[in-house]
Amino acid sequence: MGIRDFADYLGISDRAISNWEAGGESYRPRAASQSVLDTGLARAPDEARARFADALGVSGPGPSAAAEMSVDSHKFLPVFIGSDRAHRLRTQMTGETPPDWLESCSAIVAHPHAPTCTLHVFACGVVVFHILQPRKPASLTELAVWRYRSYASDLPWARAKIHDLLGEHHPHGPNPEYVLSLYWLTAGPWIGSQYDTAMRLLSTPSVLVDRSAPGGPVPLDGAVEESLLATGFDHPDIVSFGVRGVSTGYAGWSGVSYAALSQERSLTVEELVSCELIVQALWCYTHHIQQRIEEGSDPSTPDRYGWRFLRAANSRLTTARAQETAQHCLMREAIMRTSGLAERLRAAQEALRESMG
Template sequence: MRPSAHDEWLESSSARVDHPEAQQCVLHVFACGVAVFHLVQPHKPAALTDLAVWRYRSYASDLPWARDKLRDLLDEESARVPNPEYVLSLYWLTSGPWSGDAHDTALRLLSTPSVLVDRGAPDGPAPLGGAVEESLLATGFDHPDIVSFGVRGVSTAYAGWSGVAYASHSRERSLTIDELVTCELTVQALWCFTRQVQQMIEDGQDPSMPEQYGWRFLRAASSRLTTARAQETAQHVLMREAIMNTSGLAERLRAAQDALREGVG
């Protein structure tokens, strides 16, 4: 594995691994104990609903795949390998048939694709029907948990609990895909870390971590993720704030920090 180039304060290494369907798959292993798989999967769906259904159906195979891959890499028995937490989608829209308000609505739907899918169908996630998508594109769609971080004339961008969608209108001025991925890798790694602290509490344990990843580590992480840097662009600030708000990470960092501080108090 090689050291990763993203946020240097959150030490990690990465390596390419094989995935049966992804164009590219990189495993990021963070020194704090979290592993994140980054899959790149280009798609040209006939409709947003098709993409939404694929997204939910792929969960059924990607989560056990991740567990099996970690088991093979660690050479561990299946019972000793933790279950993967979740899959988060980042959509980079390169083209589409929409314009005006419909284009904006399409990005909103990408950030919250569950509105296009019947997740309780007997045979697994199924499309709600083309009429639903057509109606939403025609009349508009909003959700209280969706946060915009686009800039007029530069990009259209939305973050939600289950995904992030971005469309660049000016390649020279918009965020890059690497900037979005780096932010998400950092946020998701810390989300999983704080989830482990939460799990210890729910299991009736007094949570503890190695000193270098204790409450001071989380305090520093919170400051880095919630405070604008002097030379940070406004677009980057908007992206980071939107992803932090919709992921709920700020609250999780505070709760985990308090729990770990109590353990050493």
């Protein structure tokens, strides 16, 4: 592809590309230009992206080929507490974020099995526990079993913690109902197609576990994991948001997995965590509205967090931003699609508008 054709493909002038070439290997395009290039790479056919990865020398199996797996487990436990309770908690916190459309404060809280646990309190009435736990499991199956077993203890812990923080102890108080996991892979033993399959399994680990066992989740026969790694695994609900040669990322209904192949060009863990915090806070908020409807009641929210707030949230999460990179856009779209949040936001908007008469 010549300079003019490449310029047409990117939607920029051929002079800009000539300037890039004149700058040599040390030249670094500005952020806006890098975003254009990321978008062009994301649109390119697999063969072209593979050649690009080979040219960079980053077409290997993953972030770090190692004899054992190393992964950072990020768990998100949202709880609806209402805007009044959220205001009470926020007045006790000092870690307030800069003014934004979704106001929040955060504070570190002690967790019995995690080195770091942060409580995020959103002004709309939702709190989200973010639990970080580095793991070095012997297998994907071992990690999957730990994941589901730890959920069984994390949920009652979060319930007790929020009750303590609120100074309320009664059976009908705020109650977390689910956990969403994000896995940031830092090293793994797989190569070739097995690496990609492993990342898919990280996002949808239920296929490796018997969750209906009488004593709690137990591992399936080890041959299941070996077979899936050998033959491949896919699921219609898994959505890829990686860029070949730069990152590998998958989003599913129950989790997200990500590995940075090129540290300088990939997403950061902070970007992934920030996106999930917003999505889980709004998912929990709309779930509360849905519950009120199913109980036969008209949902009621403060005017500030009514249907217009949800309309704005839907627009912000489904529309690309001017300075948003292609990778960030792919991540946001994948997480929104697999979470079903866009549909929930629209349904909650309609319910709140109807309740106003």
